[in-house]
Amino acid sequence: MTPAALPPLLPRAAHGGPGQVPFSGLDFSVNSNPFGPNxxxxxxxxxxxxxxxxxxxxxxxxxxxxxxxxxxxxxxxxxxxxxxxxxxxxxxxxxxxxxxxxxxxxxxxxxxxxxxxxxxxxxxxxxxxxxxxxxxxxxxxxxxxxxxxxxxxxxxxxxxxxxxxxxxxxxxxxxxxxxxxxxxxxxxxxxxxxxxxxxxxxxxxxxxxxxxxxxxxxxxxxxxxxxxxxxxxxxxxxxxxxxASAFLDETLPQVQAGAAQLAGQLRALGEVEHHGTPFLTLRVGEAAAVTSQLWARGIKVRDCASYGLPGCIRVSTRPPEQNAALVAALRAVLAPAESSQALGGETHE
Missing domain, CATH: 3.40.640.10 (Type I PLP-dependent aspartate aminotransferase-like (Major domain))
Structure with a gap:
């Protein structure tokens, strides 16, 4: 069989979650119930x-x-x-x-x-x-x-x-x-x-x-x-x-409430699209750059470039204290001058 008749060799599709590079921080890139497993x-x-x-x-x-x-x-x-x-x-x-x-x-x-x-x-x-x-x-x-x-x-x-x-x-x-x-x-x-x-x-x-x-x-x-x-x-x-639905009855209302609260907090930082799912998108400008900067701060999010949305990241809700860490990291990355002033620091021209 000639090579032209064989299926093409294609790169793997991009996904959230673990990759080849080890990561031990907070992972907001996976849309899974944070109160699991059942x-x-x-x-x-x-x-x-x-x-x-x-x-x-x-x-x-x-x-x-x-x-x-x-x-x-x-x-x-x-x-x-x-x-x-x-x-x-x-x-x-x-x-x-x-x-x-x-x-x-x-x-x-x-x-x-x-x-x-x-x-x-x-x-x-x-x-x-x-x-x-x-x-x-x-x-x-x-x-x-x-x-x-x-x-x-x-x-x-x-x-x-x-x-x-x-x-x-x-x-x-x-x-x-x-x-x-x-x-x-x-x-x-x-x-x-x-x-x-x-x-x-x-x-x-x-x-x-x-x-x-x-x-x-x-x-x-x-x-x-x-x-x-x-x-x-x-x-x-x-x-x-x-x-096994009792677990969903107990946890999914908490997931929905957490996602809604997170969406409200992130609207102060950019355009949010959220329709009741555990995940939402936030428009951040250069998503690849923001994703890299968040990674350096121990926060993993999903760059939406593979969905045709290179200006957006996707995040999925986690427990409240972890969501707060995400919001703080995004605030520092997207509005570093404001974050520095809020912490009592100085900014220079």
Whole structure:
């Protein structure tokens, strides 16, 4: 096979969280529940039997999730992380050269999957505008990362009608929906719901994820997965998930309150976009430079350049005392003269 026929070699997508360079400060770059992990789900992971192969069909896990969502086991597709499901969606449903559309800037793994498939990716901020005629897949972050914007209920009839007319699959990424009061998307054969509960339960390292879709689509996604594609711990977490909501009832109101308070404090420093999610964006001018300066102060944030927002950083709420440290560091970086005066220092021309 000639090199031109092989998938291109692409750099990894940018993400928050740990990287190759060690960091031991306060990390605001990860959108995970700061009050986690959920003790019940953590115990499920610890108790999982790692001495035996799991059932390769994961039937008990599918049954538990299907009963919880009022669907059938055949309409549940399991995954280690939402990223894997996005890559499989593109491989299964986007013909070579067909268009992929994203409402606002896409999650980096979707963009990378589309690039590996050598298909064009278009970004729209308004889905009432014309779509490419051969749009095979539409990605909707509900809510969107990093802006927190949503596709309003009033827009769904038009979006579904176009999807039916053009044969477009709508992938609704609900990674951050548990942090909000959003209703699920309409049940429809053209809609795939993508859920990654590790964020809300503070267990992102376990990588739990699953899709709810038609039986045919789930079969196509399963067809692209290797045998035993979930570890025993991840499978156990997902099987226990339906009975683990008490942790969310207790902690998510605290997350919402903390994020709202943080947004209010940061509005004194720049333009903030926040729509009830645990994260928000702050316009800082040169985000790369600000990110570097904060790193030097022991604060890690997410530079939004990979989302097409090079002037913004994204931060996710943490406990109050840590949020206060973030605000103080940002004030020092963005308004050093004012900070020096507030501390009784002197400034010089």
């Amino acid at each position: 003790p019940a789900l953590l115990q499920a992971v610890r108790d999982a039997d790692r001495t035996q192969y799991p059932d390769p069909t994961y039937h008990a896990v599918r049954e538990a999730l299907a009963a919880w969502h009022g669907t059938t086991p055949a309409q549940v597709a399991l995954s280690t992380g939402a990223s894997d499901l996005l890559h499989r969606c593109v491989r299964a449903l986007v013909p070579p050269g067909a268009a992929v559309l994203s409402l606002h800037a896409p999650f980096g793994e979707l963009a990378r999957a589309v690039a590996l498939a050598r298909s064009p990716l278009s970004v729209l901020d308004d889905l009432t505008r014309p779509w490419p005629a051969d749009t095979a897949l539409l990605y909707v972050g509900q809510p969107h990362n990093p802006t927190g914007r949503i596709l309003p209920a009033s827009a769904w009839p038009l979006v579904l009608r176009r999807a039916e007319e053009q044969g477009t699959l709508i992938v609704v990424d609900e990674a951050y929906a548990p942090f909000t009061t959003l209703d699920p998307p309409p049940a429809h054969p053209q809609v795939l719901r993508l859920l990654s509960p590790g964020k809300a339960h503070g267990l992102v390292g376990a990588r739990p994820a699953y899709a709810l879709a038609s039986a045919d689509l789930c079969a196509r996604l399963d067809n692209l997965a290797p045998a035993w594609h979930l570890s025993a711990g991840t499978a156990a977490l997902l099987e226990r998930l339906p009975g």
